[in-house]
Amino acid sequence: MSVQISLREAADFLQSHDNYLILSHRRPDGDTVGSCAALCRGLRSIGKQAWLYANPQFTPRFAPYLEGLTAVRGSEEACIISCDVASRSLLPFGMEDAAVELALDHHGTNDGFAAQTHSDEGRAACGELILELLSLLGVQLTKEIGEALYVAISTDTGCFRYTNVTAATFRCAAACVEAGAEVFPINRAFFEVKRRPRLALEAWLVQHMEYFAEGRVAVSAIPAELMERLALTEDDIDDISGFGRSIDGVEIAVMLREVEGGKGKISLRTGPNYNAAAICAKLGGGGHPGAAGAAVDGGIPAAREAILHAIGEEIKL
Numbered sequence: 001m002s003v004q005i006s007l008r009e010a011a012d013f014l015q016s017h018d019n020y021l022i023l024s025h026r027r028p029d030g031d032t033v034g035s036c037a038a039l040c041r042g043l044r045s046i047g048k049q050a051w052l053y054a055n056p057q058f059t060p061r062f063a064p065y066l067e068g069l070t071a072v073r074g075s076e077e078a079c080i081i082s083c084d085v086a087s088r089s090l091l092p093f094g095m096e097d098a099a100v101e102l103a104l105d106h107h108g109t110n111d112g113f114a115a116q117t118h119s120d121e122g123r124a125a126c127g128e129l130i131l132e133l134l135s136l137l138g139v140q141l142t143k144e145i146g147e148a149l150y151v152a153i154s155t156d157t158g159c160f161r162y163t164n165v166t167a168a169t170f171r172c173a174a175a176c177v178e179a180g181a182e183v184f185p186i187n188r189a190f191f192e193v194k195r196r197p198r199l200a201l202e203a204w205l206v207q208h209m210e211y212f213a214e215g216r217v218a219v220s221a222i223p224a225e226l227m228e229r230l231a232l233t234e235d236d237i238d239d240i241s242g243f244g245r246s247i248d249g250v251e252i253a254v255m256l257r258e259v260e261g262g263k264g265k266i267s268l269r270t271g272p273n274y275n276a277a278a279i280c281a282k283l284g285g286g287g288h289p290g291a292a293g294a295a296v297d298g299g300i301p302a303a304r305e306a307i308l309h310a311i312g313e314e315i316k317l
């Protein structure tokens with residue numbers, strides 16, 4: 001089992017080691033990318049060697065934040081750390097068996113896959129704790145670090161709208177802006193602009209949405225065939241999991257997808273009356289109280305049945 005350490009101890013660890021390889025999670029989102037990029041730049045600024053593992057699932061929208069940071073080779077003697085990775089099963093492809101020395105995380109469901117872990121559930125985004133860690137390391141924030149952290153914090157909070165937002169979240173965002181981060185282009189790229197295939201997907205989802213429990217539960221699925229037919233990219237569907245929750249009256253939104261190995265991927269988004277992580281834990285998954293996930297064998301049909309059963313234990317369907 002992993003040793004739980006404080007943020008101060010994590011800072012001491014990073015001060016006393018070198019040659020870091022930083023891992024993001026599978027199906028990388030803004031928080032894992034922004035946290036890794038900011039930590040990598042911060043470590044370099046205090047004279048450390050640091051690289052990001054070239055996660056094969058990095059998508060084009062994150063390219064500006066990764067430039068010059070990704071390692072062309074995996075280094076055998078590197079000290080491996082991870083940001084925002086909750087379990088070994090979420091390590092990026094090609095790093096499944098990595099000996100991770102330090103995990104920096106904010107998932108209550110972190111399974112202790114690393115030798116040492118600092119995981120703080122009170123943080124809305126992993127980026128929040130990276131910001132404090134950089135300050136403990138004496139890192140001077142730059143525009144690039146500020147923008148990477150702003151991506152982390154804004155995306156994990158739905159642009160400061162979710163229940164995980166605290167006063168500290170806004171203070172972190174303010175620190176990013178003070179460091180020179182230009183937030184308008186980031187907000188526009190991540191929260192406003194949609195490609196037309198995404199709009200076509202939303203139209204399809206509206207037509208095919210299933211409702212249960214008098215409209216309090218909404219279930220959607222995105223078959224692989226639809227991804228192809230509408231020419232959707234991963235970036236187009238990055239934040240699609242919350243789509244059902246935007247409907248009036250919906251307290252539990254389910255999004256189902258087909259992923260690698262014929263698995264059905266379940267994404268759950270819940271309002272304050274339900275705990276998404278607890279529901280997904282029944283299926284071997286995890287996450288946060290408002291946003292969680294799990295994957296089951298048998299594609300979308302099996303995933304649909306499994307999640308409806310798990311939800312049915314909380315609310316009469």
Ligand SMILES: [Mn+2]
Nearest residue numbers: 031084126156
């Ligand atoms: Mn996160």
